[in-house]
Amino acid sequence: MNNNFDFNNIFLNIDKNNFTIHFIGIGGCGMSGIAEFLFLSGYKITGSDIKLNYKTKYLSSLGIKIYNYHSKKNILNVNLVVYSSAINLDNPEILSAYFYNIPVVKRIEILNELAKFFFSITVVGSHGKSTTLSLIFDTLFSHNLKINCINGAIIKSINSSIYMSNSKYLLLEIDESDGFFLNFSPSIVILTNIDRDHINNYNNSFDNLINSFVAYLNRVPFYGYIIACIDNLIVRKILENNLFQCKIISYGFSDDANYKIINFTQDKYKSFFSLLLNNKHKLNLVLNMLGKHNVLNSVAAISLLNNLKKINFPILKENFLNFKGINRRSEYIGNFNINIKNYYFHDILIFNDYGHHPTEIKCNLNSIRNSYANRRIIMIFQPHRYTRTFNLLNEFITTLSKVNILLLLNIYSANEKKMLNFSSCNIISGIYDIFGLVNFLYIKNKKNIFFYLINILKDNDIIIFQGAGDTDIILSNFYLKYLK
Numbered sequence: 001m002n003n004n005f006d007f008n009n010i011f012l013n014i015d016k017n018n019f020t021i022h023f024i025g026i027g028g029c030g031m032s033g034i035a036e037f038l039f040l041s042g043y044k045i046t047g048s049d050i051k052l053n054y055k056t057k058y059l060s061s062l063g064i065k066i067y068n069y070h071s072k073k074n075i076l077n078v079n080l081v082v083y084s085s086a087i088n089l090d091n092p093e094i095l096s097a098y099f100y101n102i103p104v105v106k107r108i109e110i111l112n113e114l115a116k117f118f119f120s121i122t123v124v125g126s127h128g129k130s131t132t133l134s135l136i137f138d139t140l141f142s143h144n145l146k147i148n149c150i151n152g153a154i155i156k157s158i159n160s161s162i163y164m165s166n167s168k169y170l171l172l173e174i175d176e177s178d179g180f181f182l183n184f185s186p187s188i189v190i191l192t193n194i195d196r197d198h199i200n201n202y203n204n205s206f207d208n209l210i211n212s213f214v215a216y217l218n219r220v221p222f223y224g225y226i227i228a229c230i231d232n233l234i235v236r237k238i239l240e241n242n243l244f245q246c247k248i249i250s251y252g253f254s255d256d257a258n259y260k261i262i263n264f265t266q267d268k269y270k271s272f273f274s275l276l277l278n279n280k281h282k283l284n285l286v287l288n289m290l291g292k293h294n295v296l297n298s299v300a301a302i303s304l305l306n307n308l309k310k311i312n313f314p315i316l317k318e319n320f321l322n323f324k325g326i327n328r329r330s331e332y333i334g335n336f337n338i339n340i341k342n343y344y345f346h347d348i349l350i351f352n353d354y355g356h357h358p359t360e361i362k363c364n365l366n367s368i369r370n371s372y373a374n375r376r377i378i379m380i381f382q383p384h385r386y387t388r389t390f391n392l393l394n395e396f397i398t399t400l401s402k403v404n405i406l407l408l409l410n411i412y413s414a415n416e417k418k419m420l421n422f423s424s425c426n427i428i429s430g431i432y433d434i435f436g437l438v439n440f441l442y443i444k445n446k447k448n449i450f451f452y453l454i455n456i457l458k459d460n461d462i463i464i465f466q467g468a469g470d471t472d473i474i475l476s477n478f479y480l481k482y483l484k
Contacts (some may be wrong), residue, residue: 072096085178118170125192135301291367328354356384356468358395382467397430412469
């Protein structure tokens, strides 16, 4: 692999100056990073998204033309159309591209083409991908060891989800949601966990999802390796029941893990733990994040960095202690005294978390509660996708019933069609039927959320903005109006 890789040759035989790539749904986590990566490589980029956000604003500031609507006119002068799994195939831009014989590809296909020019390291799994990737990148970057990366979230140390260098390595977050990750050929895979999600894209079969992960792991070549969390029972069974052609490296709290975590504790916003490598003590670490789930993510990062022989353990110790984190992943916003219309509230802690699966919400909730046991937790939660909420309804009911006060918003559709006779009210009624009088409010109009907050907030409360939709916009409005 050439260490002096020329980004002019990302796609062979293409004149970048006369080649425009259009991204449908460019504001999405995965799409925005690829669009920026290709734009900085010299390609002409345009995009469309019906919901503008901080990502689209940033891309526009770079000079990328972004349309706030979908129309066939948007793609008349483009050479390639890229779309995400959130976009329906009846989208007018997709239909128009087919009509005008413009190539149309999925997001993963672009990633696959990029990866052909690198030694690719992919992070896959149901949860923890963005955090794991960020810990790897940040540790390397903070010690001047460059690596190319495309992440699904903003890495705070660089205020971006992508980074470009002349390194032969490309670090990627790969999403299994639509099954197209099987087109990808990784050199190294980190598998964080496997959970029941996106099964609507796998014929509503969890077994189909699991089998897809097995097929993906089988794509790792003999000279690569798989780093996997054996605390996850599904991952453990996969490793026990399949023979892979490459080396397997395990991590977790389990006794038989190659990288074993012991002595976990947490205090305020830090996690403390020790690490054993093949049952030999290596080091004590402090991670500037809460929760066992994030400690697992950090040890996944350690497993890779140690095997690449890029970072020694003292450097890891320093970096984890000072890790700046990533946007919307157990993100600590701050401790505030709030004045809302002459109502004064003191010592209010605010967190922002992207988690939208019951497992993710449970991990975030437990980690915060373990550090702040005597405080009330108010969660503002926005369910993400009708299919996920419907398929995991019982899990949502059980998890959300553990919150002291729940402010529940309408389901964020993520371009899915609305389900008849199904809404956030099904969560509320389920909580009531099973757990009785739990403190919750269904807020039909999110513009009214702060009116309700005034009436329930008390000193020393914790507010969690939870969800993958536009809860970050709600938090931003709250910050500008009451916290700044």
